[in-house]
Amino acid sequence: MKLFTEIKEAVIISLNAIRANKVRSFLATLGIVIGITTVTILQTAIEGINRAFEKSIAAVGADVLYVQKFEWFGKEDWQVYRNRRDIKWNEYEYVLGNLQGAESVCPTVGNVTTVTYQDFSSESIPVFGTTDEYQRTMGLDVAEGRFFTRRESDGGWPVCVIGYDIKDAFFHDINPLGKVIQINGHNFKVIGVYDKMGSMLGLFSLDNRIVVPIKKYFKIFGTRRSLTIHVKAPSVDALDDTKEEVRAVMKRARRIPVGGKDDFGVNQQEAFKQTYESLTGLIKTIGTAITMLSLVVGSIGIANIMFVSVKERTKEIGIRKAIGAKRPTILLQFLIESITICIVGGMVGLFIAFPLSLIIDAFLLPTAMPLWVVVLALFISALAGVFAGFFPAWTASKLDPVDALRYE
Amino acid sequence: MEEIIKTKDIVKLYIMGVEELYALKAITVTINRNEYVAIMGPSGSGKSTLMNIIGCLDTPTSGHYELNGQSVSEMDDNELAQIRNREIGFVFQTFNLLPRSNALHNVELPLIYSGMSKSKRIELAEDALLKVGLQDRMFHKPNELSGGQRQRVAIARALVNNPSIILADEPTGNLDSKTGDEIMELFDNLHQLGNTIIVVTHEDFIAEHAHRIVKLRDGLIESDVITGKGFKHNSGKTEAQLAN
Ligand SMILES: Nc1ncnc2c1ncn2[C@@H]1O[C@H](COP(=O)(O)OP(=O)(O)OP(=O)(O)O)[C@@H](O)[C@H]1O
Ligand SMILES: [Mg+2]
Numbered sequence: 001m002k003l004f005t006e007i008k009e010a011v012i013i014s015l016n017a018i019r020a021n022k023v024r025s026f027l028a029t030l031g032i033v034i035g036i037t038t039v040t041i042l043q044t045a046i047e048g049i050n051r052a053f054e055k056s057i058a059a060v061g062a063d064v065l066y067v068q069k070f071e072w073f074g075k076e077d078w079q080v081y082r083n084r085r086d087i088k089w090n091e092y093e094y095v096l097g098n099l100q101g102a103e104s105v106c107p108t109v110g111n112v113t114t115v116t117y118q119d120f121s122s123e124s125i126p127v128f129g130t131t132d133e134y135q136r137t138m139g140l141d142v143a144e145g146r147f148f149t150r151r152e153s154d155g156g157w158p159v160c161v162i163g164y165d166i167k168d169a170f171f172h173d174i175n176p177l178g179k180v181i182q183i184n185g186h187n188f189k190v191i192g193v194y195d196k197m198g199s200m201l202g203l204f205s206l207d208n209r210i211v212v213p214i215k216k217y218f219k220i221f222g223t224r225r226s227l228t229i230h231v232k233a234p235s236v237d238a239l240d241d242t243k244e245e246v247r248a249v250m251k252r253a254r255r256i257p258v259g260g261k262d263d264f265g266v267n268q269q270e271a272f273k274q275t276y277e278s279l280t281g282l283i284k285t286i287g288t289a290i291t292m293l294s295l296v297v298g299s300i301g302i303a304n305i306m307f308v309s310v311k312e313r314t315k316e317i318g319i320r321k322a323i324g325a326k327r328p329t330i331l332l333q334f335l336i337e338s339i340t341i342c343i344v345g346g347m348v349g350l351f352i353a354f355p356l357s358l359i360i361d362a363f364l365l366p367t368a369m370p371l372w373v374v375v376l377a378l379f380i381s382a383l384a385g386v387f388a389g390f391f392p393a394w395t396a397s398k399l400d401p402v403d404a405l406r407y408e
Numbered sequence: 409m410e411e412i413i414k415t416k417d418i419v420k421l422y423i424m425g426v427e428e429l430y431a432l433k434a435i436t437v438t439i440n441r442n443e444y445v446a447i448m449g450p451s452g453s454g455k456s457t458l459m460n461i462i463g464c465l466d467t468p469t470s471g472h473y474e475l476n477g478q479s480v481s482e483m484d485d486n487e488l489a490q491i492r493n494r495e496i497g498f499v500f501q502t503f504n505l506l507p508r509s510n511a512l513h514n515v516e517l518p519l520i521y522s523g524m525s526k527s528k529r530i531e532l533a534e535d536a537l538l539k540v541g542l543q544d545r546m547f548h549k550p551n552e553l554s555g556g557q558r559q560r561v562a563i564a565r566a567l568v569n570n571p572s573i574i575l576a577d578e579p580t581g582n583l584d585s586k587t588g589d590e591i592m593e594l595f596d597n598l599h600q601l602g603n604t605i606i607v608v609t610h611e612d613f614i615a616e617h618a619h620r621i622v623k624l625r626d627g628l629i630e631s632d633v634i635t636g637k638g639f640k641h642n643s644g645k646t647e648a649q650l651a652n
Contacts, residue, residue: 002523009520016508319504322465323565324493324521326486401465405504 006329007336014337017309018344028305029345031298032384035291036349037356040369040377042287044357046280048367052198053276061138062269063103063236065243067095067229067250071265073275084263085254086226094253095229101242103232106133107214109225115210116182117170125166126209127183129217137232145177145192148213156215161192165207186220188212239268295380298345299388306338306392317396318404331397338389339382346381350374411474412572412604413439413462418471420457420627431457432468433627439606441572444599446615447608449624455608456577458624462606463496463575464488476572493521497566499576503558505550511537511561512546518569536564540594556587563594573604580614592617 018025066072070081092107099105110128114121132153135142148159160183167176176190188210197206233242246266254263310317317330325333357367420432431454439445447455460466461473464480467488473480476495483491492498505514515533524532537546540560550558559579566574576595580588596617599605607618615621616635623630 005520005523005526020508315504316506319506320517320521321489322463322492322498322504323518324489324569326489326521328486329521402460405465405500 006332010333010336011340013333014340017313017337018341021305021309024305024308025341025344028301029298029341029348031294031301032342032345032381033298033349033352035294035298035384036346036377036381037353038287038294039291039380040350040353040373041357041360041367042283042291043373043376044353044367044369045360045365046283046287047370047373048357048361049280049365051368052366061232063233063239064137064268065231065233065239065246066265066267067231067246068265068267069226070267072267072271074265081265086224087229087264088227089223091250091253092227092229095231095246095249098249098252099231099245101234101238101245103234104133104136105232106131106137106230107227108134108230109214109217109227110209111221111225113184113221114182115166115170115184117179120170122169125183127217128209128211129214129221130211131214134211134230137230140197141195142192143195144175145190147192147211153213154215156213156219158186158188158216159191159213160188161194161211162190163194163205163207163209164196165205166210167193183210183212184220186216188216243268295384298342299384302338302341302385302388303392305341306334306389307395309337310334310392310396313396314399314404314407317399318401318407321399321401322405327397330399331393334393334396335386335389338393339385342381342385342388343378346378349381350377353377410441411438412441412443412476413437414474415462416472418458418461418468418473420454420461420466421469430627432461434471435627435629437622437629437632439573439604441604442599442602443604443620444595444618445606445620445622446618447606447622447624448610448615449630451610453624454627455624457627459575459577459606459608462573463498464491465498489521493518494569495572497569497571497574499559499562499566499574499579501578501581503550503555503562503582505558505561505565507550510547510549511542511553511564514550514561515564515568518565522569532568533564536568537561539567539598540564554587555583556590559583559587559591560594563591563598567598567603573606574598575606577608578610579607580609580611588614 067087069084069087074081089107092105096105108128108130110126112124112126114123115125115127116122132148132150135147142161143164145161147161148157151157152159160181162170162176162181170176170181171179176193179190180187181190182188194207231242231246233239243266247262248258250264250266251258251260251262256263320330320333354369357369361367415438416436418432418435419430422429422431435454435458447458449455457466461468462475464475464483465488468481471481475491478491480488480491498504506517509517512530512533515536516529519529519532534543534546537543540563542557542560542564545553545557545561548557550561553561559582563574563579566576574595579595580591583591592614595605595607605618607614609615619636620632620634622632
């Protein structure tokens with residue numbers, strides 16, 4: 001009760017003091033304002049990028065392995081990967097037949113080609129061939145219609161599932177289901193439309209593609225392209241075990257001795273994550289340095305006006321002590337004053353950062369300001385306040401009441 | 409007869425570089441409940457120093473001081489603050505109000521430090537302002553009040569905690585004589601109501617309000633006389649105690 005009363009009193013005193021010295025308080029908090037603005041902008045940007053990343057990487061599947069010629073973010077020269085053997089249908093079949101610890105396996109192969117619907121045509125649509133297992137492996141949502149069946153897949157039926165943007169571009173408001181489109185001059189019936197997925201790391205759209213049965217794909221485009229074998233592990237935890245098994249099985253398929261060097265890549269989402277994390281890690285380090293610097297400078301500014309404030313109010317401190325304020329009370333009063341100034345500075349920082357983050361979101365990067373960023377920003381402000389205010393407050397609390405009262 | 413203040417051989421020594429200055433040399437004095445004492449003496453004789461020690465704002469270099477049965481000379485800073493808060497009401501020559509707070513809040517302040525609830529505080533503070541005749545100036549800030557009114561606020565603040573003693577160091581020093589008279593009347597009333605009052609003054613006509621006059625000179629008690637005037641409750645029983 002007593003502490004609460006004293007804190008309340010201290011908050012009122014400090015708000016009055018800030019009001020009485022608006023310009024000075026404003027200038028002193030500038031460092032804090034800048035610090036909090038930076039830290040907030042930074043966090044909203046990182047948070048925004050994180051969310052965008054999580055969303056787009058979901059399409060890659062955290063529990064899916066990709067057996068490919070290339071290694072994502074591999075260390076070797078690009079030439080090395082290009083000169084490797086292509087991954088062929090029989091290797092897919094071997095993996096499918098011999099892999100024990102997999103939930104499901106499917107191949108994909110794709111290229112960019114011309115797609116036509118009535119008199120509308122586009123020349124650069126990515127078309128992928130796969131099996132009916134693709135749906136189970138990738139778990140992508142088909143919003144309208146359905147994915148193709150085992151029968152359609154094995155028989156190489158001319159059916160297709162289209163991405164959201166394809167629907168948008170070719171059909172507008174018309175229901176695309178049952179309509180016939182031409183892929184590289186061959187008729188395909190649209191049987192499904194994917195849910196909107198967004199773009200992969202903001203680079204290429206996942207909504208702009210068409211998926212067809214791989215048997216049909218081979219008939220149209222031939223079989224010389226290298227496949228990607230998708231392997232879904234039973235769980236994310238089992239990913240490493242599954243990966244080892246996939247490598248062993250692929251080696252056997254290619255007759256590479258046990259100790260031999262892989263001439264294929266087993267890729268996973270993790271590779272994206274690592275690259276991504278080293279990138280955001282860099283942003284974080286630079287940002288934290290800027291933030292710390294401006295907060296330290298800001299704190300020094302606050303400490304400075306707190307010393308001035310203590311000096312100016314020596315008489316007030318004397319009066320308060322004369323009528324019974326104890327040392328901790330005075331200490332608390334000035335500490336709270338410094339914390340209040342910093343939190344007000346922090347709030348100003350947040351008010352600046354919020355529209356700024358919206359602008360950045362519109363033009364540069366995705367951003368998001370979750371509550372915890374706001375709380376963190378205010379917490380850091382308060383911490384800066386304690387840091388900056390402690391020594392001046394300590395000085396104030398130690399003043400001798402007689403001397404303080406005599407001070408003019 | 410209840411002894412409120414009991415000092416024994418109080419010494420206050422200031423050391424300034426190589427120079428030693430005895431502001432108080434050996435003050436032994438006893439003051440009883442409901443006495444009305446004036447402390448007089450030439451400038452620099454140690455009146456304020458003595459008041460500050462009696463009021464627990466300052467501590468003696470040596471000697472013993474007992475306030476209301478508690479030995480004060482051994483207390484630390486925080487204990488002294490608590491004593492000031494509960495036992496002492498200060499009135500200063502320069503009023504010493506908080507400039508940014510209104511009258512009510514100024515009076516309420518000691519109660520905040522004693523941890524009283526808001527409603528109780530307001531009630532007592534309003535009561536104290538009523539006693540000094542400022543019930544219609546509660547929300548005025550010090551700079552919106554006359555000197556006399558400011559001193560009344562200070563007096564209300566001094567008595568709001570119902571202290572054992574009210575100490576006033578030249579309370580009329582910054583006021584014209586008519587306003588000074590009004591303030592002294594207020595002290596007279598408080599004395600009548602049973603308060604113990606110690607006033608430091610240069611002026612004989614102020615000292616006349618008191619029933620006992622202690623004169624200091626060079627840090628020693630020169631004389632301690634009961635005049636009887638204004639001494640309503642404990643007439644004549646106090647022993648005048650001379651230093652040494
Ligand atoms: N902080 C201090 N440091 C050094 N000397 C001091 C200090 N405070 C008081 N003195 C000295 O102690 C002596 C007594 O001072 P005090 O203020 O008690 O006098 P006073 O009787 O109240 O005088 P006045 O009537 O002018 O107010 C003076 O000589 C003064 O210079
Ligand atoms: Mg004096």
